[in-house]
Amino acid sequence: MIEIFLTTFLTAFVTLFIVIDPILVTPIFAALTKHDKPRDRLRVALSAAIYSVGILLLFGFAGNAMLHHLGVSFAAFRAAMGIILFIMGFRMFFDPDSETQAKTPGPQASARDNIAFFPLAIPMLAGPGAIATIMLLMGPGAQLTEKAAALTAMALVLAIGVLMMAFASRIGDVLGRTGMNAITRILGMLLMALSTQYVFDGVRVGVLGQTAG
Numbered sequence: 001m002i003e004i005f006l007t008t009f010l011t012a013f014v015t016l017f018i019v020i021d022p023i024l025v026t027p028i029f030a031a032l033t034k035h036d037k038p039r040d041r042l043r044v045a046l047s048a049a050i051y052s053v054g055i056l057l058l059f060g061f062a063g064n065a066m067l068h069h070l071g072v073s074f075a076a077f078r079a080a081m082g083i084i085l086f087i088m089g090f091r092m093f094f095d096p097d098s099e100t101q102a103k104t105p106g107p108q109a110s111a112r113d114n115i116a117f118f119p120l121a122i123p124m125l126a127g128p129g130a131i132a133t134i135m136l137l138m139g140p141g142a143q144l145t146e147k148a149a150a151l152t153a154m155a156l157v158l159a160i161g162v163l164m165m166a167f168a169s170r171i172g173d174v175l176g177r178t179g180m181n182a183i184t185r186i187l188g189m190l191l192m193a194l195s196t197q198y199v200f201d202g203v204r205v206g207v208l209g210q211t212a213g
Contacts, residue, residue: 004146015194016153018188019129020129022160023175026168032120045161045162048115048124048165051120052125056134073206075203078199078206081132082197082200089187089188089192137150
């Protein structure tokens with residue numbers, strides 16, 4: 001049981017860390033809260049993480065029931081989400097600036113009443129990629145231990161995100177644009193590999209009718 005937990009936790013942590021990408025969120029958060037005091041920044045970061053937990057829990061526990069209601073098999077969903085995650089990884093690897101632009105909110109976003117929910121929680125922390133990933137990790141075939149590992153990994157990634165947002169200005173200064181692009185490319189390469197496995201698993205179960213050994 002411990003081995004299953006650790007294996008699932010590692011896979012979930014790596015996938016969610018890449019998809020949520022708190023390193024990419026950090027400079028955007030810094031720009032949105034550049035006029036706030038450190039105490040207010042921390043409050044916004046914590047609120048964004050709490051919103052994200054709620055959103056991901058909702059889709060993690062209820063998303064697969066919705067798929068069943070729509071008549072979509074989990075194998076088909078797994079393959080489709082693998083393709084989407086591969087496209088995200090491809091974009092991160094070959095054009096990291098486009099991924100930054102995709103997550104960067106419009107010019108009026110900083111003037112909104114609650115930036116913790118939008119754009120920080122949605123679409124930056126709990127975006128389509130994170131929602132798809134948590135649904136895959138907590139699918140119908142997942143054991144209770146695997147679901148617990150996925151939720152633990154999700155909480156840890158969001159905690160790291162809060163920590164990085166709290167020190168956003170310092171991290172941005174240290175890494176610089178070149179450093180952040182380099183890290184984004186490495187994460188993109190890993191995401192392409194993980195998403196390809198999702199596609200293989202979906203095709204094996206849905207088309208070939210086989211289960212993972």
